[in-house]
Amino acid sequence: MISFLRIERFVANLADKVNWIAAAAVAFMMLLITADVVLRFFRSPIPGTYEIVSFTGAVVISFALPYTSVQKGHIAVDFLMVRLPWIVRVVVNAINAFLSMILFIVISWQSIEYAQSLQRSGEVSATLQMPTYPFIYGVAFGTAMLALVLFIELLRQLKGAEIE
Numbered sequence: 001m002i003s004f005l006r007i008e009r010f011v012a013n014l015a016d017k018v019n020w021i022a023a024a025a026v027a028f029m030m031l032l033i034t035a036d037v038v039l040r041f042f043r044s045p046i047p048g049t050y051e052i053v054s055f056t057g058a059v060v061i062s063f064a065l066p067y068t069s070v071q072k073g074h075i076a077v078d079f080l081m082v083r084l085p086w087i088v089r090v091v092v093n094a095i096n097a098f099l100s101m102i103l104f105i106v107i108s109w110q111s112i113e114y115a116q117s118l119q120r121s122g123e124v125s126a127t128l129q130m131p132t133y134p135f136i137y138g139v140a141f142g143t144a145m146l147a148l149v150l151f152i153e154l155l156r157q158l159k160g161a162e163i164e
Contacts, residue, residue, distance in 0.1 A: 004155065004159070007152070008152050008156070011070070011148055011149060011152050012070045014066075014145065015066035015067040015069075015070045015145060015149055016067055016070075018063045018066055018067065018141075018142065018145055019063065019064055019066070019067035019068075021063055022059075022060045022061075022063035022064040022067075025056050025059060025060045025063070026060055028056065029052075029053050029056050029057065029060070032046065032049055032052060032053065033049065033053060036049040047127055047128065048125070048127040048128035048130070050127075051125045051126070051127050051128055051130065052128070052130075055125070055130075055132065055135040056135070058135060058138070058139055059135055059138035059139060059142065061142075062138065062139045062141070062142025062143055062146075063138070063141075063142045063145075064142075065142060065143070065145075065146045066142065066145040066146045066148070066149045069146055069149045069150065069153070070149055090157055090160050093153075093157045094154055094157035094158055097150050097151075097153040097154040097157055098150075098154050100150050101147050101150035101151050101154060104143045104144070104146045104147040104150065105144070105147045107143045108140045108141075108143040108144040108147060109140075111136050111137070111139045111140035111143060112137070112140045114136055115133040115134075115136035115137045115140060116133075118131075118132055118133040118136060119131070119133040
């Protein structure tokens with residue numbers, strides 16, 4: 001039987017690896033934009049820079065979300081929560097994790113549906129004629145990873161509720 005802690009570590013490590021992909025994509029975007037600006041000075045801009053940065057940015061955000069959630073790097077308003085009894089905090093956190101998990105499952109599912117529709121129709125970007133569906137699949141993967149992280153958080157909260 002695989003322990004909960006092992007699954008939790010596996011998901012955290014996977015989120016970390018996905019975050020590194022997001023970081024590399026941010027570096028790529030930075031280099032692309034810099035090169036485009038410099039080349040514009042010589043009247044030779046890189047065609048499709050805006051498209052590439054837009055598509056890559058969507059994937060960057062969805063790939064960074066799971067790691068941010070694992071690290072508790074999101075914004076939280078604690079001034080009320082710290083005043084509540086421990087069990088109430090656990091219940092509120094569990095409900096929050098559950099509802100958020102459902103939201104990101106739906107976002108991932110709808111992203112897959114949308115990507116499949118774009119793939120079937122053969123839709124491409126305006127300037128580069130590049131297929132758009134791989135980027136939407138990237139968003140679906142990132143949001144599915146976030147849903148998995150939230151599922152682990154839900155289990156952690158429910159496990160914490162069992163302690164007392």
